[in-house]
Amino acid sequence: MKILKNQTLSQLLEQVDRQTDQQANQPEVEAAVSEIIANVIKNGDAALKAYSQKFDQVELDDLRVSQAAIDEAYQNADQSLIDALNLAKSNIISYHKKEIQNGFVDAEQPGVVRGEKITPLAAVGLYVPGGTAAYPSSILMNVIPAKLAGVEKIVMVTPPQKDGIGQAVLAAAKIAGIDEVYQIGGAQAIAALAYGTQSVPRVDKITGPGNIFVAVAKKQVFGQVDIDMIAGPSEIGVIADDSADAKNVAADLLSQAEHDKLARPMLVTPSEAFADAVSAEIDRQLETLPRREIASASVANKGFIAVVDNLDEAFTVMNAISPEHLEIELADAMQYLNQIKNAGSVFLGFNASEPVGDYVAGPNHILPTGGTARFFSPLGVSDFVKRIQFVTYSKAALKKEEKAITTLARVEGLEAHARAVEARFK
């Protein structure tokens, strides 16, 4: 892996900044997606079936996957898979339960009650990609926070497959407690969820990753529905020193490199010797990796090891990167929590290998990528609720604030605002 040595901090930061540049617009994809959305709005199910034939080469009678097919997939699944999914489910529930917010009521001022009511979204749609990127674990990660939020209807869409939807995916859908599954994919599936068709219910929010058409469609329907973040290639940042095991750090870096040729495995360390050791380990471990073609490309083109002067610099560089996953492979790792300003999910210490978070730890694995951890959060319960404000006033309480209201209204040139309050006293 490329080792960046003898660079100043500002040189490093500049390189990092260039790397996290946003992806370019793709006007042709935008136009194609617009057309698909308009067609689904106009023609509903007929458009969905036509696109399935055109893009997926599958002819569908029924867009919905029957409950019998879902039950059968669950019955036929290996017990070890069911056990693993159930352990994951239990840990995801116990973690996300702690995210549940209560509203509040405030009655501190005489005659005034103010408050906030936390209300679940009514319906949510989950996009599950087809093929090798259809991850059962992601179904749990998307659905469980929505369930805990109190969402009543959770719908899954996934591209139709010639030999039927993946059995592990359907088993996970059953374990997660998804209400309805539709075999539709691409931008047309996003359009169906955003606007509704004869078969597919309109939802309030769409979550889940997908290819470029899905990502562009989600961006286009944003506002008509809410969406989760726009997911980019996976990233792992590791801060480690000589006290870490180079073999483990290399293995963790490769665990994200195998996702995608554009995945970004990154190590920042104050130790040049450790940098060399990890680089050698990566080469060694790559040799026997089934997905070595993908992982090698990620390591060669997107990965780097940066050697810095000290741990403070390491944190500065890593906060500028704002990685999706961040491992702190240092002794007493927890003590560095304060220095972490930007990251999706943090793995502290020598045993918290990143894949533990992908599967069973409990924190969400739907995380902000591409530097967006500066401002986006992991998927969580709060993504599936909205806050509704409320206020009530006695006549006396309104009188007390009348002057302030009418003053501000008139400064802003909004006479009707002032008169609405004054009407109460006429």
Added chain:
Amino acid sequence: MKILKNQTLSQLLEQVDRQTDQQANQPEVEAAVSEIIANVIKNGDAALKAYSQKFDQVELDDLRVSQAAIDEAYQNADQSLIDALNLAKSNIISYHKKEIQNGFVDAEQPGVVRGEKITPLAAVGLYVPGGTAAYPSSILMNVIPAKLAGVEKIVMVTPPQKDGIGQAVLAAAKIAGIDEVYQIGGAQAIAALAYGTQSVPRVDKITGPGNIFVAVAKKQVFGQVDIDMIAGPSEIGVIADDSADAKNVAADLLSQAEHDKLARPMLVTPSEAFADAVSAEIDRQLETLPRREIASASVANKGFIAVVDNLDEAFTVMNAISPEHLEIELADAMQYLNQIKNAGSVFLGFNASEPVGDYVAGPNHILPTGGTARFFSPLGVSDFVKRIQFVTYSKAALKKEEKAITTLARVEGLEAHARAVEARFK
């Protein structure tokens, strides 16, 4: 105002649905905005100054408004304005304080610590429109939640004016505690905040309303930075029966109608007599309203009174509308809180006139519009923080979950994920 009588519930719902259709795409605006953003990224301050000359006919030496100018505006402001802004500030703080979330730590499983750290965004930008839509009250509503969240740098941008930035706006900026003010507007201001220039700092999130260029620019930079919701015309929905005062309800409806010709004043009532009385009151009150041209257009083209069979139907219709502001002008209004599923901010009872919420009540007045209250929330403290997950494992705790992790990793075809965990035990 148009009165809809003798319609079935489904007829009413259909009409409501058509009305909340999203605004159409505007490809020319999109293209113009793309070009402006690219130019600001490339040419920084020089591009900003050129656009000020072109669009605002103002030649600028310094993009930043000096602290002296801000202090002077504050000194020169009327005491009644300062008092009103300070009352508003105090109530906005006491309300939004209750929204502050704590993270959590969970140590329920031996050897495992999981948690969530709530971290403020580092920098936030606020767009304040020029001209008559530059509302001092909105500055408080945007800035105070960010301050309470712990945001360290809060930057305001507002279009340059030939005779300088509005004094009330600068006074409000001072009271709100804004750190830096820049006189730039339009799509170019959004680009500057999203990417940074020589003078203007890059921020993590941009809030605040603006014209179509600002709205489109915000949508285009979404992902590079976070944005608040895309604001549409103001809306007020009122549910009232004979127990309410038609004069007050009419005045409240007009308070939102005066904002915009596209504003939507809406009343749903089970009483035909009350519908007629409110309609007559609106005509009467419109006569003397300074902004009657705007308000009349809103009432005539966008407003309606729907007469329904009973209050349950009224709530069904109103939840389908999902109004930005919702007034419940019924006796014992608080008891209906449960029936409200979709609304930005709710005003309960006969005295909670909507403008009380625009100015001094304390709940935010930056609210979801255009039906987006189905899934968006009022601006609040949670908009200015991100959640960072963390986890740490003992070796024994990792061993216990090894099998579940490796099973799921291999079902998903991700061998390097399995090996990363197994590496710890080799």
